[in-house]
Structure formats: C-alpha cells, structure tokens
Amino acid sequence: MDVLVIGGGVVGVSCALELAKRGASVTVLERDLVGHGCSFGNAGWLTPSQAVPLANPAMLFKSFRWMLDPESPLYIQPRLDLGYLRWLIEFLLSSRKSKFEPGAMALVQLCTASTNMWEALAARNPAFSSFERRGLLAVYEHARNFAAAAKANELIMRAGVSAEHWSAEEVRHREPAIIGPTVGGYYFPDDAHCKPYEAVQVLADEARAAGVRFVERAEVIAVSAPHRSEPRSVTSTAGTFSAERILLAAGAWSDDLGRMLDLRVPVLGAKGYSLLLPKADPHPVRSIYLIERKVAVNPHKDALRIAGTLELVKNDFSINQRRVDVILRGAKSMLNLGDAPVVQELWRGLRPCTPDGMPVIGRAKGRGDVWLATGHQMAGLKTAPASGVLLAQLMTGETPSFDPQPFRGDRF
C-alpha cells in the first residue's frame, strides 16, 4: 500500500511509523518542520489520569460563566460563522454524561497503551531521555472541589487508572515543591511526562529507519478530485505527489484540508500556551496539576514547563498576554519560582478539537482512499502511539487492538 500522510505532527508520525512497520510505502508531507505544530511545546504529559474528552458535564456550566471572564482558563470566542456555531452546539450536546463516560473509558485505554509504548521507546532509545514515569499529583486548594474529585475519579479508576488520596500534610511532605495553600490532592502513580518535541523527534527517527520518507516545507495546497481507480494527486509547495491512499493528520488545520477532500472534518483550534522557566526551588518530583487554576506543570530535568488555557479560536495564533500572565501567576502562587522568573520560551499551540472531544481515527465517510487521524484535542501526545497502531490496523485490515467505534472516521 502506498500512503501520503498530510501533517507531520506526533499523530501523523505515529501513523506513518505503524503503517511502514506493516509494509506500506509512506510519505509524510509537512508544511513546516516535523513536530513544529501543536506537538512542539505542549505540556508533555503522558497521563491516562487526565485523558478525558474536552466536552464533559463539568465544563458545560463553567464554560458559560468563563465566557465573560477575560482571565478564565476556557475562552469561547464569539463569532458569527455557521460552521463554528454548529461545532459549539454539537460540543454542548456531547457534554452529557451518557456521551462523556464511554468516551473517557476509550481514551484512557488508548492513553494507557500509548504510555507503555512511550516507555518502551525510551528504554530502547537513549535519545528519549526526558521520559520519566513518576506519576502526577493533582493539587486542590478548595475543600469542596477536593471532595467532588472523589466521584469524578471513580470513572477513570474503573478504566484501570490507580489513584491515591493524599491529605494536605501528605502533599507537603511528599511534594515539597508545593508551597501554596492546599487541602490535599490525588496522586496517579502510573502517569509519566517527557519533553514533547524530543518525543516527536525520536519517533520520527524510528519512522525514517522503518522507511518513511519525510518531505518538510511541503504545504498541501490542492488535491485532485476523487477518482476511485487511480491514485490521487496532491499538490504541495514542494511539488506534486500521488498515492493510492491519503491520510489526513493535519491537527487543527484538518478542517480546511478536509474541505479540499470534499469532507466535513469539524476540527476547531483551541489555543493554549506553555512557558519554559528555570527549575523551581524545590523542583517538583513529578508532574503537578494545579487543578482549580487549570495549570499543568512538567518538571523537566533542566527546566520547568508550565502550560494552560484553552481558547476556542479556530486558527487565531495571536498571543493574549493577559492569559499568559494568569498561567504564570497561578504557578507562582503554588511553587517557588523566584520573584521574577525568566521565561526562556513562550509557546502557543492549537489543539485540534472535535465537538465530541474524541479523536477521529479511521476511514473517511464514504471513502476508501481517504483516512483520518486527527482531533486529538488535549491528548495528542499521550494517545499518539496507540492511535497510530489503531489507524494502521484498520487501514491494513488487521483485527484492531482497540474498539474503533468511539473514534470512527465517518461519524460526522
């Protein structure tokens, strides 16, 4: 089989690798450099404990309140655009418990398998030295939220995630990096973290070794009309390519590319920021989630990465300094970062979000020649390796290792 992958982010690279391992001839077309999209500077969490759909009952009511707050962790940009309004309506409908729970179970399963695959990659490849499985601590500042978490955690525990309840004293004792007020936390021992760009680079090296060809600075600008018996022709800024099958893995840009392929791929960009800072003192032992502030903390060995905010903005790439400051302030109130921490890197990325909060992995509606691997929202890094396996199994007719139903490519 001969496959053209559009998009060289962590998802496209994972799919390319798994297809090549199964004997396919694979070319990846990447507009920029491999891994320079949303996969570049994300929080680097590999955390089954946090792998739930964005559309969830807890967000539903908060999102309305947050719309009016310029410093809220979630922002919905008001826009008069029919596609956008349709996305928002579908998002609200998907936030029901009956939709959320099966989605969460499927995502946790994909993430657990992926974390094991990342761990195996780190064990065989010393270049992936940032991988550490030290768990994640979700820290609470308000007793009511801490009490409510017990119920929310039941679901992910049913999916096989281990969780420990830590009192405030235990949090301070076991994670001395927390210097702000806390009422306690939940510790998820099986979670891991890494440097996200390092992860994509190492995976891309494996894919190259398996025979995948990467063409960088190749922006796809047109695709020939469907013609079942002939290969499709794809025009890019680096020349024209043809292939029997096309795999669309273009993250937040999948919506526009989907239109080129005569498909509705309702993926909306949700912007978030990450900041790279010098190490904290004390430096966290493990990943920390400042849960009420929605700030993710990843303790690299040589730096501290903090990340947060989710702005539903489509492809608006501007930086909202006010929201960036909120992330930094939130981290400073709980960790010792010094009086004026130097921001070594400020990065923003667009999470590819579907309205039901579930990735799209599988055959496009009514097509044998176009496949989709996109819409991984806040969980692309943590679910990419198993997404690649599932996609490659479906494309090559193998029995899938994961239930493909929740991820079906033809559900929109």
Ligand SMILES: Cc1cc2nc3c(=O)[nH]c(=O)nc-3n(C[C@H](O)[C@H](O)[C@H](O)COP(=O)(O)OP(=O)(O)OC[C@H]3O[C@@H](n4cnc5c(N)ncnc54)[C@H](O)[C@@H]3O)c2cc1C
């Ligand atoms: C602040 C923040 C924190 C996050 N933290 C985490 C985390 O801790 N763990 C986690 O699992 N996920 C996290 N995420 C989400 C994660 O980053 C994404 O889910 C993931 O990177 C999506 O990967 P992707 O390959 O689908 O998309 P991308 O990495 O964006 O790749 C898509 C690629 O397609 C290319 N492309 C677009 N258009 C074209 C075209 N016309 N022609 C050719 N190529 C094209 C782009 O250049 C890009 O490289 C976070 C995201 C953000 C913003």
